[in-house]
Amino acid sequence: MSRNALSIYGQATSPSYMSHTNMTSYVGHTTSLPCWALSHTPVTAVEWRRPQTSNYVFLSRDGHDDSGKQDPSYRNRASLVDSKVKNGDASLVLKDISPEDSGLYECRVKGSKSRRKRRGVLGGLPVSTVNLQVHLEQEMTGNRGDDLVLPCRAPRDAAVDAVEWLRTDMESGTYIFLMRDSIPDPTRQHPSYRGRVELMDPDLKDGNLSLVLKNVSSKDVGTYVCHTKTSGEREKRATIESKPISIIHLKVETPVVHITVYTGNSATFPCRAPVGTDIVALEWTRPDLEDNGYVCLVRDGILDPTRQHPSYRGRVELVDPHLKNGDLSLVLQNATRSDTGRYECRLSRQQGRQKRATIQTEPVHIIQLLVLESGDEEKEDEEKNQTLSTIPPEPRARQRHGLIGVGIAGAAVAVLYLVMFFI
Structure with missing residues (x-):
């Protein structure tokens, strides 16, 4: 699997909102949370927040980001797909996803003709809500000879004392990589990984514990598990005893x-x-x-x-x-x-x-x-066309008809929103 893939199962499920989307993403990925302002009036403010929190995820006013009361865990990670919100696209890009990002997100917008007062947060019902689920477990596929990054992230603002990468099919007590107090420990590192693994960020800034695996081969196929220790207690055992914070099922193919x-x-x-x-x-x-x-x-x-x-x-x-x-x-x-x-x-x-x-x-x-x-x-040319043509004519026709139906439904929602937007 490539590093930015995600699964989206978006359906309008609640009459209280213009749209609701369920999304799935994985540790270390970048995810786009959809939000559209169904109005021809220029959007002057966009706010993304998580319910029942005092700080917002992201706030933009008149094309400028406002980080005054932004949740610190989202700084430098959240931005709009289009900072100018052209065509009403207020979608949010959330980078370097972690399990803590799971939950409900609400998107609100303000139009230039809105009579709402200027304040720290935007009032009214959300234009869009997104329920994001971040999974610890994911599949990755690499080509022989490639260098791969296995993503792992510690809880934000956690003081990481040690990080360990294991492979589930290897002998107990051996590991792929272990670092304690910022010093790599090769004592019981499996020989096949010596000189081939390193942390993406040895300083563990922002909790980035991702592992770089160099020159992958078929022998590297397996399940990789990332553990961390954030307490101040030292452990004498060779491996860290804690719940995994990232699990990677790695496959290696020959190009x-x-x-x-x-x-x-x-x-x-x-x-x-x-x-x-x-x-x-x-x-x-x-x-x-x-x-x-x-x-x-x-x-x-x-x-x-x-x-x-x-x-x-x-x-x-x-x-x-x-x-x-x-x-x-x-x-x-x-x-x-x-x-x-x-x-x-x-x-x-x-x-x-x-x-x-x-x-x-x-x-x-x-x-x-x-x-x-x-x-x-x-x-x-005929053989190339047979290779490239993966959608038969009839399904394509059905897809076009489906898009027309969605367009008509979208137009009806837009008219309803125009009425609600300026009340």
């Missing part, structure tokens, strides 16, 4: 690159090893080849043709035979229609020679090659 060339041309298959990798062997394979022959195999810097498939002899070469800077890319020359297929790049970092003909590791990179004859442009 697939689609390449199209015409017969007789050359194709370059990109593949790169993580920076600093000591490469012992490199192999390019094609799963559908007979007798499990490979496309290209290099061991200790020497090309090994022993079981290279005959159709690729003399037609493949590495972009950099010395594999400098981790460049494992392959050039396929004089492409033919029979070269169409899936190509996989693997590497070995094990010292010593392997007896088996192929490298037994997961692919670092995958290439899907399509070779077309000259004059096949129309076929290529």
